[in-house]
Amino acid sequence: MSDLVLRNIGKTYDNGYQAIPSIDLTIEEGEFIVLVGPSGCGKSTLLRMVAGLESISQGDLLIKGDQVNNKEPAERDIAMVFQNYALYPHMSVYDNMAYGLKNRGEPKSEIETKVNAVAQMLGLEELLTRKPRQLSGGQRQRVAMGRAMVRDPKVFLFDEPLSNLDAKLRVQMRVEIRELQRKLGTTTLYVTHDQVEAMTLADRLVVLNKGHAEQVGTPMALYERPASTFVAQFIGSPSMNLIPSTIENGVLQLGVDSQLACPQFSTDKVMWGIRPEHVDIVPLQDADLSLQVKAVEALGAETLIHGSVKTSEDKLYPFVVRLSGNHAPDIGQPIGIRVPQQAWHVFDVVTTKRIEPL
Amino acid sequence: MIENRPWLTGFSHLVLVLGVLVVALPVWVAIVASTHPANAFGVGHIPLWFGDQAFANWHQVLIGKEGQASQMLRMTLNSLIMALGITFGKIAISLLSAYAIVFFRFPFRGLAFWVIFFTLMLPVEVRIVPTYEVVANLNLLNSYTGLTLPLIASATATFLFRQCFMSIPGELVEAARIDGAGPIRFFFDILLPMSRTNIAALFVILFIYGWNQYLWPLIVTTDDAYYTLVMSVKRMLSVPDGDIEWNKVMVSTLLAMIPPVLVVIGMQKLFVKGLVDAEK
Numbered sequence: 145m146s147d148l149v150l151r152n153i154g155k156t157y158d159n160g161y162q163a164i165p166s167i168d169l170t171i172e173e174g175e176f177i178v179l180v181g182p183s184g185c186g187k188s189t190l191l192r193m194v195a196g197l198e199s200i201s202q203g204d205l206l207i208k209g210d211q212v213n214n215k216e217p218a219e220r221d222i223a224m225v226f227q228n229y230a231l232y233p234h235m236s237v238y239d240n241m242a243y244g245l246k247n248r249g250e251p252k253s254e255i256e257t258k259v260n261a262v263a264q265m266l267g268l269e270e271l272l273t274r275k276p277r278q279l280s281g282g283q284r285q286r287v288a289m290g291r292a293m294v295r296d297p298k299v300f301l302f303d304e305p306l307s308n309l310d311a312k313l314r315v316q317m318r319v320e321i322r323e324l325q326r327k328l329g330t331t332t333l334y335v336t337h338d339q340v341e342a343m344t345l346a347d348r349l350v351v352l353n354k355g356h357a358e359q360v361g362t363p364m365a366l367y368e369r370p371a372s373t374f375v376a377q378f379i380g381s382p383s384m385n386l387i388p389s390t391i392e393n394g395v396l397q398l399g400v401d402s403q404l405a406c407p408q409f410s411t412d413k414v415m416w417g418i419r420p421e422h423v424d425i426v427p428l429q430d431a432d433l434s435l436q437v438k439a440v441e442a443l444g445a446e447t448l449i450h451g452s453v454k455t456s457e458d459k460l461y462p463f464v465v466r467l468s469g470n471h472a473p474d475i476g477q478p479i480g481i482r483v484p485q486q487a488w489h490v491f492d493v494v495t496t497k498r499i500e501p502l
Numbered sequence: 503m504i505e506n507r508p509w510l511t512g513f514s515h516l517v518l519v520l521g522v523l524v525v526a527l528p529v530w531v532a533i534v535a536s537t538h539p540a541n542a543f544g545v546g547h548i549p550l551w552f553g554d555q556a557f558a559n560w561h562q563v564l565i566g567k568e569g570q571a572s573q574m575l576r577m578t579l580n581s582l583i584m585a586l587g588i589t590f591g592k593i594a595i596s597l598l599s600a601y602a603i604v605f606f607r608f609p610f611r612g613l614a615f616w617v618i619f620f621t622l623m624l625p626v627e628v629r630i631v632p633t634y635e636v637v638a639n640l641n642l643l644n645s646y647t648g649l650t651l652p653l654i655a656s657a658t659a660t661f662l663f664r665q666c667f668m669s670i671p672g673e674l675v676e677a678a679r680i681d682g683a684g685p686i687r688f689f690f691d692i693l694l695p696m697s698r699t700n701i702a703a704l705f706v707i708l709f710i711y712g713w714n715q716y717l718w719p720l721i722v723t724t725d726d727a728y729y730t731l732v733m734s735v736k737r738m739l740s741v742p743d744g745d746i747e748w749n750k751v752m753v754s755t756l757l758a759m760i761p762p763v764l765v766v767i768g769m770q771k772l773f774v775k776g777l778v779d780a781e782k
C-alpha cells in the first residue's frame with residue numbers, strides 16, 4: 145500500500161494567491177522524496193499541507209490509506225524538522241524529545257527507553273540535560289531530528305533542515321540523515337533548494353516550478369532526461385548550457401560558424417542543450433563550435449571554463465565547459481569544443497518541453 | 503561607550519552622588535524623625551541626627567498605646583492583600599487576553615484588540631466617579647473585591663505580554679502543535695515558562711503600583727477594617743487640631759516603604775532580565 149498519496153492537491157491562500165494549482169504524487173513506504181525548486185515555488189506550502197499546519201484547499205491527502213485532510217497535525221502521526229529547529233528553549237534536550245510522547249500520555253518508563261535509544265543513535269547521550277542555547281548549531285539540528293524520531297511517525301517531514309549549518313557540517317549531516325532514514329525505513333518528504341542535497345538524498349525527486357510538479361523521478365533520470373528546460377537548468381551544477389537553434393534539412397545551426405548533422409525533430413525551432421561535463425576541448429580546426437573564453441575557474445580537480453557562443457543571429461549565449469584536471473586556456477581567445485551528439489538535449493522553444501528525434 | 507578622560511569620570515561621579523543625595527535625603531530625614539519626640543519636627547528646624555525616642559515611637563505605632571491596640575498590622579495586611587490581588591489579577595487577565603489576541607483567530611478580534619487598547623486611556627483616576635457608582639451598586643464598597651477589581655482592569659500588562667508572545671517564533675508554535683500540545687497545554691508548558699522573566703518584571707512593577715494606590719482605597723473604604731497603610735499616612739496628617747505626630751507619621755511611612763523595597767531587592771535579577779532580554 146502506498147504510504148502517502150497526494151491526489152489533486154491544491155492551495156489557494158486567503159489573499160487569493162494560488163500557491164499550488166494541483167499536484168498528484170504517490171509515495172511508497174520507506175521512500176525518500178525530495179522536493180526541490182527555486183525560492184517561492186511552493187515547497188514549504190506543500191510540506192506544511194502534508195503536516196496539517198496549512199489547510200488544504202482542494203484534493204485529498206492520504207496517509208496509509210486514511211484521508212487526513214481535516215486532521216490535526218498531532219493526529220496525522222507525522223513528525224517535522226524545521227529550518228531553525230524550533231526547539232523549546234526552556235526545556236532540556238531530554239524534555240524536548242520527550243514532550244510529544246508525554247502529550248500522548250505514554251508511560252514515563254517507556255518514554256525514557258525511547259528517548260535514550262534515540263539519543264544513543266544520534267550521539268546525544270552527553271547532552272540530554274542541556275538547554276538548547278547551550279548547544280552548537282549541529283547539535284541542535286540533531287536534537288530536532290531526535291525529537292522527530294522518538295515518536296516513530298509514519299512520515300518524516302523536513303523543511304530545509306540543513307540550511308543553517310556551515311558547508312562541512314551540512315555534508316556530514318546529509319550523509320547521516322540518509323543513513324538514519326535507511327535504517328528506520330520511514331517514509332520521508334524533504335524540502336530543499338540545494339540541488340546537490342536533492343540529488344544525493346533522494347530516492348525520487350520532485351522538481352517544483354511555480355506550484356506544479358515539473359518532473360518526478362530518480363535523480364539520475366532527471367539528470368539524464370530532464371523533461372523541460374526548467375529541470376535541465378535546475379538539476380546539475382554548473383547548470384546545462386542552452387542555446388536556441390534551428391534545425392533545417394538535418395542540419396543544426398548552432399553557432400554562427402557551426403552546422404552539425406542532426407536527426408529530424410517535430411519542430412525546427414529548438415532549444416539545444418548540453419551539460420558542461422559532456423563537452424570536450426579540441427583543436428579549433430576539428431571543432432564543432434568555437435567558444436570565446438571569458439573566465440577560467442581552476443578548482444584543482446577540475447576546471448570550469450566560462451565563455452560565450454555567438455549564434456547566427458549575432459547574439460551571445462553564455463557557455464560553460466567543465467573539464468577534469470587543470471587547464472589554462474588564454475582568456476579572450478577562442479577555443480574549439482566538441483559536442484557529442486549522444487549528450488544532446490533538445491527542447492521545444494515554445495513549450496520548453498523535451499522533444500525526441502522522430 | 504568607553505572614554506578615558508579623568509575629569510569626565512569625576513564629573514559623572516559627582517552627578518551620580520548628587521542624585522543619590524537628593525533621593526536619599528528625605529528617606530534619611532524620615533528615619534531620623536522617627537526617633538524624635540512628636541514635637542521635635544514642628545519647632546522650625548529639622549533634626550538630622552537620631553533622637554532617643556526610637557523604641558517608644560516604633561513600639562507605639564506597631565503595638566499601640568496602653569488601652570488602644572495598633573491598627574498597623576491590620577492595615578499592612580490590607581495593603582498586602584490589595585497589592586497582591588492587583589498584581590496576580592492583572593497578570594492572570596493580561597496573560598489570557600494577550601494569549602487570545604496573539605494566537606487565536608476569532609470574529610471581532612481586531613475590535614477586541616482596540617477595546618483593550620482604549621482602556622489605556624482610562625486609568626482609574628479618570629473614570630473614578632462611574633467606577634465608584636458601579637462598585638457601589640454591586641455592593642462592593644468596603645470589600646477586598648471592591649479594592650482590587652477596578653484596578654485590575656487595565657491594558658498595560660496585556661500589551662507587554664502581547665509583545666512578548668509575538669516574539670515567539672511561529673515554528674515553535676507549530677512544533678508544539680505537531681507534538682500534540684492543545685491550547686491549554688501550549689499555554690502552560692510553553693508560553694508560561696517562556697515568559698517567566700517578563701512575568702517577574704511585571705510582578706515588581708504591578709506590586710509597587712498596587713501597594714502605592716491611594717486615591718481609590720480612600721474612596722471605596724469607609725470601614726477602617728479595610729484601610730490600607732498608604733491611606734493611613736494621609737489620615738494621620740489630617741487630625742483636627744493640627745497637632746500632627748510627625749514621629750509616628752514617619753514610622754508609618756517607613757513601614758509603608760519596606761515591602762516594595764523588599765520586592766525590588768528580591769526580584770532584582772529577574773526584573774532586569776525580563777526588561778532587557780527575553781532568552782528566546
Ligand SMILES: Nc1ncnc2c1ncn2[C@@H]1O[C@H](COP(=O)(O)OP(=O)(O)OP(=O)(O)O)[C@@H](O)[C@H]1O
Pocket residue numbers: 157158159161163181182183184185186187188189190337
Ligand atoms: N500565508 C500566505 N499568504 C499568501 N501567500 C503566501 C503565504 N505563504 C506563502 N505564500 C506564497 O506562496 C508561495 C510559495 O511559498 P512557499 O513558502 O511555499 O515557498 P518555498 O518554495 O518554500 O520558498 P523558499 O525556498 O523561499 O522557502 C510564495 O509565492 C509565497 O509568497
Ligand SMILES: [Mg+2]
Pocket residue numbers: 187188189
Ligand atoms: Mg520554504
